[in-house]
Amino acid sequence: MTVTSTLKDRIENTELLAKVVPVEEAVKHVVHGNTVAISGFTKSGEPKTFLPALAWHFSQTAPDARITLLSGASLSEDVEGPMAPFIAKRGPYMSSPASRRRIHAGEMDFTDVHLSAFARNLMYGFYGDIDVAVVEVSRIRKNGSVVLTSSVGISAEALARAKKIVLEVNTSGPDYTGFHDIVLPAVHPHVGWPLPLVNVRDRIGNPYVELDLSKVVAVVESRTPDHPVPFKAADDTAKRIAEHVIDFLMRCREQYQWGKRLPPIQSGVGNVANAIISQLYDSPFQKIRFWTEVFQDGMLRYVEDDAKFEYASATAVSFSSEGRQRFLDMFERSKDRLVLRPMWLSNSPEIISRLFVIAMNTPIEVDIYGHVNSTHIDGSRIVNGLGGSGDFFRNAYLSIVHTPSTRKLRDGRTVSCVMPYVRHIDHTEHDIKCVVTEQGYALNMDIRSPKRRAQDIIDRCAHPYFRPLLHAYLDMAGPGDEPRATDMKVLQGWWADYDAATRAFPQNG
Amino acid sequence: MTVTSTLKDRIENTELLAKVVPVEEAVKHVVHGNTVAISGFTKSGEPKTFLPALAWHFSQTAPDARITLLSGASLSEDVEGPMAPFIAKRGPYMSSPASRRRIHAGEMDFTDVHLSAFARNLMYGFYGDIDVAVVEVSRIRKNGSVVLTSSVGISAEALARAKKIVLEVNTSGPDYTGFHDIVLPAVHPHVGWPLPLVNVRDRIGNPYVELDLSKVVAVVESRTPDHPVPFKAADDTAKRIAEHVIDFLMRCREQYQWGKRLPPIQSGVGNVANAIISQLYDSPFQKIRFWTEVFQDGMLRYVEDDAKFEYASATAVSFSSEGRQRFLDMFERSKDRLVLRPMWLSNSPEIISRLFVIAMNTPIEVDIYGHVNSTHIDGSRIVNGLGGSGDFFRNAYLSIVHTPSTRKLRDGRTVSCVMPYVRHIDHTEHDIKCVVTEQGYALNMDIRSPKRRAQDIIDRCAHPYFRPLLHAYLDMAGPGDEPRATDMKVLQGWWADYDAATRAFPQNG
Structure with a gap:
């Protein structure tokens, strides 16, 4: 040939x-x-x-x-x-x-x-x-x-x-x-x-x-270049989530005496992740390091700033058309600041734990105790898969799950992303240290019963519109350190109320 | 003084x-x-x-x-x-x-x-x-x-x-x-x-x-010695579970070319664990190593046999009165064959993964997809806690969850330990490679949809008495790769049928 x-x-x-x-x-x-x-x-x-x-x-x-x-x-x-x-x-x-x-x-x-x-x-x-x-x-x-x-x-x-x-x-x-x-x-x-x-x-x-x-x-x-991955710009909700994440990191910085040294950051994909990476750039942290899966558009400005940025490790770069051009423009510069590794290594529990990585990912939904559904809508139908979220959440120094408190569905309903229980669990309460929505953040770092944690997640993270329903669930769930409603008749009533609420969510809410 | x-x-x-x-x-x-x-x-x-x-x-x-x-x-x-x-x-x-x-x-x-x-x-x-x-x-x-x-x-x-x-x-x-x-x-x-x-x-x-x-x-x-921990002897069910575990290990030995070298074993507590440790002694494996949390009665005979046993690492020894005496009798010998480490190290993801540890633990119940409840009865009331089960299951080379297929409650009911879904999840389907009951074992090591895996877990692990009910759940759960019933009315019917079945479980079953 x-x-x-x-x-x-x-x-x-x-x-x-x-x-x-x-x-x-x-x-x-x-x-x-x-x-x-x-x-x-x-x-x-x-x-x-x-x-x-x-x-x-x-x-x-x-x-x-x-x-x-x-x-x-x-x-x-x-x-x-x-x-x-x-x-x-x-x-x-x-x-x-x-x-x-x-x-x-x-x-x-x-x-x-x-x-x-x-x-x-x-x-x-x-x-x-x-x-x-x-x-x-x-x-x-x-x-x-x-x-x-x-x-x-x-x-x-x-x-x-x-x-x-x-x-x-x-x-x-x-x-x-x-x-x-x-x-x-x-x-x-x-x-x-x-x-x-x-x-x-x-x-x-x-x-x-x-x-x-x-x-x-x-x-x-x-002769085909990588297909571009559209960059998702941050909306107001994403920006507010990012603010809470930065607040939490600033608080940890004080409390755990990090000094100027932010532990390496793992950040997922999507508009919330992009908002966080953007606001992190404007935070007091310097010489930031990423230990993550994917190096993306939002991280490119870091490469240009040696005061702000030290190094990134990932298993892939993934850019929009504009991002790709910018990356190519500083290809040689990037080579000294970015390394790509096999995914068993980028996601290695040994390394994530050793480097004290701070992990942040978006789920489909969380429950009031901090269990996370990352993969299955209604528990039955997979979206993409859990990817590396479990590798990072489990082994991270700090694990942060961030989501808008509500999501508008195509059928017009607005559902709560904070639920009494989720129908598929990919990450358990044992692996999540901080739940963040645009409403605020709740911690799971202290010695505290799951029930108290639930009250906190409802009051700080759930959308105010859904809070009464979530408290109602907790009240009817009965005794125990982590009450779970088991009376199917009562549960049926709760889901009916919830379904009605998702249809009546105020349009300006 | x-x-x-x-x-x-x-x-x-x-x-x-x-x-x-x-x-x-x-x-x-x-x-x-x-x-x-x-x-x-x-x-x-x-x-x-x-x-x-x-x-x-x-x-x-x-x-x-x-x-x-x-x-x-x-x-x-x-x-x-x-x-x-x-x-x-x-x-x-x-x-x-x-x-x-x-x-x-x-x-x-x-x-x-x-x-x-x-x-x-x-x-x-x-x-x-x-x-x-x-x-x-x-x-x-x-x-x-x-x-x-x-x-x-x-x-x-x-x-x-x-x-x-x-x-x-x-x-x-x-x-x-x-x-x-x-x-x-x-x-x-x-x-x-x-x-x-x-x-x-x-x-x-x-x-x-x-x-x-x-x-x-x-x-x-x-002047108080450690309070003794009663040794739980293996019953017939435990022995059959242990046989299936050894079968599985022998099959892996062939398939993954281990030779005579069994990877280090982590084993939990209880009569099933004791049965496994006992039967492992009679298996063809030699120079066995334990990388585990607790060194127990059942492991003492290993210390006496240098052909069978190489070394054990744990964070504690825990014995019955008889076991303690036997341990004291060979205290010096044990010192050359057993090391006790901090629990962050005995349970370290880094080491468990590096040593290719085979993890085995007993849950409260599992579901048909392989999710494991290790901690909360009915999802609400904690028993003991998850301990190190998650450290080992997640990072193990092979993770084996073993349970009797049924459990008799004090109120006379006999419940299935294989359920359509469990009301508390401590270990997800992503972390379990093998489910074992006295009925047999089912694998989660291949590329296979959760639905197919469920059919396998039902047919191989669930008690035959409960299999029709579990299949009925799967049938009514609808489409999806991991069907989960969401119609509360239908679910209510299923739980009513299940409850009736737990009361009608044959006494000689």
């Missing part, structure tokens, strides 16, 4: 250069029943050329083909959408409407696993053999080892465990050499070792991934 | 020898409103003389006094029972009927925290100042540092953080010098360090606890 000079520049290994094929050829290495592990995390670094081509190939030649697809985290809909009909099993995270529909309908098996555990389970062999790894790379080095692109996710594990490897060399993006810190987790019966990482900026692995060249069955070129 | 020669032998430091006082004097250092942190874990190493004397002192002089009492884990009822009326706040674990009554009645605030997190939170200052530490010791060394007794728990943290220290020198027990491995957790803004521990037998700290002598306000003698 004729190889473009752009591509040739990115492939320094002659053996692998000889394996360049059109993507239409490469996709034939994946057949019905295969388990395919791919690069990609929050729509970054996914095999953007291979997967749509594979979907087309199946649709033309094997419409009944079904595979198991394992990724780091979410893929863009341009990539996952066409593949969805051919995915029988999927893990550990997705945000694809096409996959979601099939998962809810029972046509696709989805397993929701802590991201750090997923990568290790994959290495342990719990998900069986990996037939094919498809990994986007920036560059193939002289000895055949590869430099990844805008995410790491499970790429290193996929390359280590797969029987066949397809490399997708992305020539549209920059060469990410120098951004990565790659280490594989130990596997029993090998001895596990302490991770020699004590600062966010420490690097403990290689900037490339080594692989067995004989396993590479195809190399393809991709 | 006249000091017995037995006591004098145990106190090598003259400054502290001069601080020996009758316990009736020592208790005066604790006053209303104090936070008191004590030694003690599963009824071992608690201040058995001080606490009952303090209770007597309060009852005579300050009946309205209330304190906050923090321990490692459970105390014996002889110790906690008399104190219960004077405890306003309690954490992080208890098994005292007297405390439990007050907690359920809202008279005592109890906070249920992962044991590893509790010890760190205490060091971080989240529970405020520690006014008095009361710690049982074997011996006071020449420089005033102390050797603990049969448990470590939070003793080192208590001694490090307390403003005043009372040492209770137990002269009834042996001198435990050489059993302990003491390290304190790092506290922000100090830098956290990797724990240099890669084998169960590695010791990374000191065999004693250093302390500030000027803080010691009293030294008292105790």
Whole structure:
């Protein structure tokens, strides 16, 4: 095959250069029943050329083909959408409407696993053999080892465990050499070792991934840049939530004698997270560090300010179109201030605990005791998955769950995001130290009964409109340190009252 | 005060020898409103003389006094029972009927925290100042540092953080010098360090606890040995559960190529745990290691067998009367095969994950998706607390929750321990890899929808008598990947049917 000079520049290994094929050829290495592990995390670094081509190939030649697809985290809909009909099993995270529909309908098996555990389970062999790894790379080095692109996710594990490897060399993006810190987790019966990482900026692995060249069955070129992820600007509610978060951090700073040193921050995605990152920039904290999953638009201004910012560690960068351009404009500067690691490491309990990370994530809803539903609407239908929220909440120095106190549904109802109980629990009361809404924040850090905590969460975090209903639940729930209503008739009445209230929520509320 | 020669032998430091006082004097250092942190874990190493004397002192002089009492884990009822009326706040674990009554009645605030997190939170200052530490010791060394007794728990943290220290020198027990491995957790803004521990037998700290002598306000003698903990023999159900656990381990051994090397075992307390430890002894596994919370009766035979056993690490020993005698008979031998560590270390996510620990614990009940209730009957009333179950389940290489499929209540009903949903969740589906009952075991290790997993848990683990009811729930729960019934009227019907079934459970079932 004729190889473009752009591509040739990115492939320094002659053996692998000889394996360049059109993507239409490469996709034939994946057949019905295969388990395919791919690069990609929050729509970054996914095999953007291979997967749509594979979907087309199946649709033309094997419409009944079904595979198991394992990724780091979410893929863009341009990539996952066409593949969805051919995915029988999927893990550990997705945000694809096409996959979601099939998962809810029972046509696709989805397993929701802590991201750090997923990568290790994959290495342990719990998900069986990996037939094919498809990994986007920036560059193939002289000895055949590869430099990844805008995410790491499970790429290193996929390359280590797969029987066949397809490399997708992305020539549209920059060469990410120098951004990565790659280490594989130990596997029993090998001895596990302490991770020699004590600062966010420490690097403990290689900037490339080594692989067995004989396993590479195809190399393809991709000229598609990462699909942009729209930046969600903060609304008033998000801004008020962010103010409460900063208040809480300032209070902790005093109480626990942090001095100027804010512990490293993990922050999720969405408009509340963006508001927090924005207000944190204007806070008195200096030399801020991020130990997080995804480096996003809101963090770019930090890179420009050496007084405000020290270092960031993530498993992916994920930008809007504008953010991406800004990132490319200061690509070299970023390389000295940002490191991308495998997700088992970015989400490692060992490191999150050691670095005293402050974790912040948005749930679907919380309950009055501090239990958190991050994944399932009405308990039954998954949205995206829990991702790394459990890795961070559980092991954080401080764990903050932040949500608007209410959410307006498409059917016109306005529901409370603080409920008497939630129908799916991903994070228990034992893992949450602070609940924040635009109304205020309530703590779970003291020696205090769950019942007292509940009164506090209702009075400080719930929307005033819903507070009487929540107190009514607590009153009828009976005795105990953590009262839970069990009389089904009474409960039925409560839900009827609640449902009526969601319909009568004042429009200016 | 006249000091017995037995006591004098145990106190090598003259400054502290001069601080020996009758316990009736020592208790005066604790006053209303104090936070008191004590030694003690599963009824071992608690201040058995001080606490009952303090209770007597309060009852005579300050009946309205209330304190906050923090321990490692459970105390014996002889110790906690008399104190219960004077405890306003309690954490992080208890098994005292007297405390439990007050907690359920809202008279005592109890906070249920992962044991590893509790010890760190205490060091971080989240529970405020520690006014008095009361710690049982074997011996006071020449420089005033102390050797603990049969448990470590939070003793080192208590001694490090307390403003005043009372040492209770137990002269009834042996001198435990050489059993302990003491390290304190790092506290922000100090830098956290990797724990240099890669084998169960590695010791990374000191065999004693250093302390500030000027803080010691009293030294008292105790002649009371640890109160015995009755050994629960395995019944037929427990034996069948244990058989399934061993089956599962043998299957994993094949599938994941362990060879002869069984990963270290964490095992909870109770008759099922005892049955497992017993059958494990008769399994083909050799050189078994325990990385667990409590070293118990069932593990004693291992110490006698160097082919079967390599090493055990725990935070406490806890024995029946017979077990204790047997332990004392091979005290020196045990010292080379058993190490006791602070509970933040015995339960450290970093170490549990690194050592590939296999975790096994008994819950109150599980649900069809694998969520686990470990703490609250009917969701409302705490039993003991979650202890270290979350530390181990979450970070384990394999996490096994084992329970009889049914439980007979005092009121004559027989309830299912596999439920459609549980009213309190301590461990989520994301943290459980294997559910075991006497009926069989079901896995949560593969890429599989929660709904399929539920069908498996019902068919393999639930009691056959309750299976139709559980399937009926799943059928009526509607669509979704993890269906949860939300129609309160229908749910009310299900619970009525279930309640009737619990009353009609066949007596020979």
